[in-house]
Amino acid sequence: MFYLILKFSKLLTKLFQTKLLNTRVDIKSDIETISRIPAVAHILEIVCKTTGMGFAAVARVTTEKWIACAVRDEINFGLVPGGELTLETTICNEIREHRQPVVIDHVAEDEHFANHHTPLTYGFQSYISIPIILKNGDFFGTLCAIDPKPAKLNNPTITGMFKMFADLIAFHLDAMEEIAESEERLQLEKETSELREQFIAILGHDLKNPVNAISNSSQLLNRMDLDYRGQRLVNIIHDSAFKMTGLIENMLDFASGRLGGGISLTRTHYSNLDTILDQVISEMQIISPERRLMANYDFKHPIYADGKRIAQLFGNLLANAVKYSPAEALIEIVADSDHNGFVLRVSNPGKPIPEEVIERLFQPFSRGEVSPDQKGLGLGLYISFEIAKAHGGTLSVSSCEEQTCFTLNIPAQ
Structure with a gap:
C-alpha cells in the first residue's frame, strides 16, 4: 500500500513537472521538431533556387536567443542547425517585436537599412524574413534568407511564397505539438488508470481477510442463545459483512478484468x-x-x-x-x-x-x-x-x- 501511495505521489510530481516544462522554451526540442518536418529542407531549397540567394534558414527567435533550426548554406555563411547568432545583432529580433515581414532588395540603396548594424555586421545586401506565428498566437521565429548580392525580392510573388511557406511551417509545428501533447496525456492517463486499478486490487485483498473474519464470527454468534437485542445486532453485523463482501468481490473483479484481460471462469x-x-x-x-x-x-x-x-x-x-x-x-x-x-x-x-x-x-x-x-x-x-x-x-x-x-x-x- 505504501508503495502505491509513493508511486501516486511520483505520478502527480511528474504531471506537475510536465506542465511546468511545457511553459518553458525548449530550444533543443524546437530544433528536433523542425528537423522532423520533411518539407522544411525542400522549402529552403526552393527559396534559394527561386530567389537566387545563397543562405536560407528557419530560425527560432526568443527574447534571449537566435538559433538556426534548419539551414541551407551555399555561400559558406558558416551556420549549421543549432548555430547561434547574438540576438541583438539580428533583424529578427526587431521582427519578434513588431511581427511584420522585412524585405530588402539592396541594402546599400535602402533608406532604412543602409546604415543598419545587422547588414554591416554580416555583410549581406539582400534580405527577406517572414515571421512564423503559431496557432495560439505565439511567435516561434522566422523563415529568412540573405545573400551578399542584391536580389529582386520585394514583389507579391516572392513575399507571397515566403508567407505561404512560413504558414506551412507553423501548421506543422502546431500539428506536431498537438500530437506530442496528446501522446503525453494518454501516457499519463494510462499510468493513472493502471495505478488506480492496482490500488483497488490491493485494497480489495487487504479488506477481504478482516471481512471474512467478521462474517464467520457473526455466523458463530448466530448459533448462540441470544436475546432479541443480541440477535438483532448479529443480523446487522451479518448483513454489513455480506454487503462488504459483495463490494470487495466487485472491486477485485473490476481490477482483475481491467488488468488481467477479463473475468476468469472455472466451468x-x-x-x-x-x-x-x-x-x-x-x-x-x-x-x-x-x-x-x-x-x-x-x-x-x-x-x-x-x-x-x-x-x-x-x-x-x-x-x-x-x-x-x-x-x-x-x-x-x-x-x-x-x-x-x-x-x-x-x-x-x-x-x-x-x-x-x-x-x-x-x-x-x-x-x-x-x-x-x-x-x-x-x-x-x-x-x-x-x-x-x-x-x-x-x-x-x-x-x-x-x-x-x-x-x-x-x-x-
Whole structure:
C-alpha cells in the first residue's frame, strides 16, 4: 500500500513537472521538431533556387536567443542547425517585436537599412524574413534568407511564397505539438488508470481477510442463545459483512478484468443450478426477511457454467431488485434450461429506468437515480455483464411502468 501511495505521489510530481516544462522554451526540442518536418529542407531549397540567394534558414527567435533550426548554406555563411547568432545583432529580433515581414532588395540603396548594424555586421545586401506565428498566437521565429548580392525580392510573388511557406511551417509545428501533447496525456492517463486499478486490487485483498473474519464470527454468534437485542445486532453485523463482501468481490473483479484481460471462469457441468440459486435467495432473505421473493425453476438440459460466478451475478441482480423496488413488492426469479441454453430472469416492480440510463447501465461506475441510502460503487451490473460475456452469453434489461426485468442468457455448449 505504501508503495502505491509513493508511486501516486511520483505520478502527480511528474504531471506537475510536465506542465511546468511545457511553459518553458525548449530550444533543443524546437530544433528536433523542425528537423522532423520533411518539407522544411525542400522549402529552403526552393527559396534559394527561386530567389537566387545563397543562405536560407528557419530560425527560432526568443527574447534571449537566435538559433538556426534548419539551414541551407551555399555561400559558406558558416551556420549549421543549432548555430547561434547574438540576438541583438539580428533583424529578427526587431521582427519578434513588431511581427511584420522585412524585405530588402539592396541594402546599400535602402533608406532604412543602409546604415543598419545587422547588414554591416554580416555583410549581406539582400534580405527577406517572414515571421512564423503559431496557432495560439505565439511567435516561434522566422523563415529568412540573405545573400551578399542584391536580389529582386520585394514583389507579391516572392513575399507571397515566403508567407505561404512560413504558414506551412507553423501548421506543422502546431500539428506536431498537438500530437506530442496528446501522446503525453494518454501516457499519463494510462499510468493513472493502471495505478488506480492496482490500488483497488490491493485494497480489495487487504479488506477481504478482516471481512471474512467478521462474517464467520457473526455466523458463530448466530448459533448462540441470544436475546432479541443480541440477535438483532448479529443480523446487522451479518448483513454489513455480506454487503462488504459483495463490494470487495466487485472491486477485485473490476481490477482483475481491467488488468488481467477479463473475468476468469472455472466451468462445470450442472444438471441444474437450483441449489446455487436457492443459497443466494436464502442469504438475501436473512438480510431482508421482510422482502417477498418467489422462484420458479425448470431445468431440462445440463448447464456448462461457473457456478460461483452465476451465484455472484444472481446476487448482484437480486440485490439490485431489492434496492430499487417497493418494500411490499414481489420479486420474481425464473430460471430454466433446454437445448438452446440457460436463461435466468429477475423481475421487480418499481420506477422504470430511463432510456438514457439503460444505455450506460452496464458500464463501470454507472448508476441510475438513487436515494441517499442507496449509495454504492456502481460496479455490480458491470461485473454481472462481464460474467455473462465471459460465458459467451448476454445480460440485458427491459424496463417499463409495470416492471424491470434483467435477463441472463447463456447459450448451450
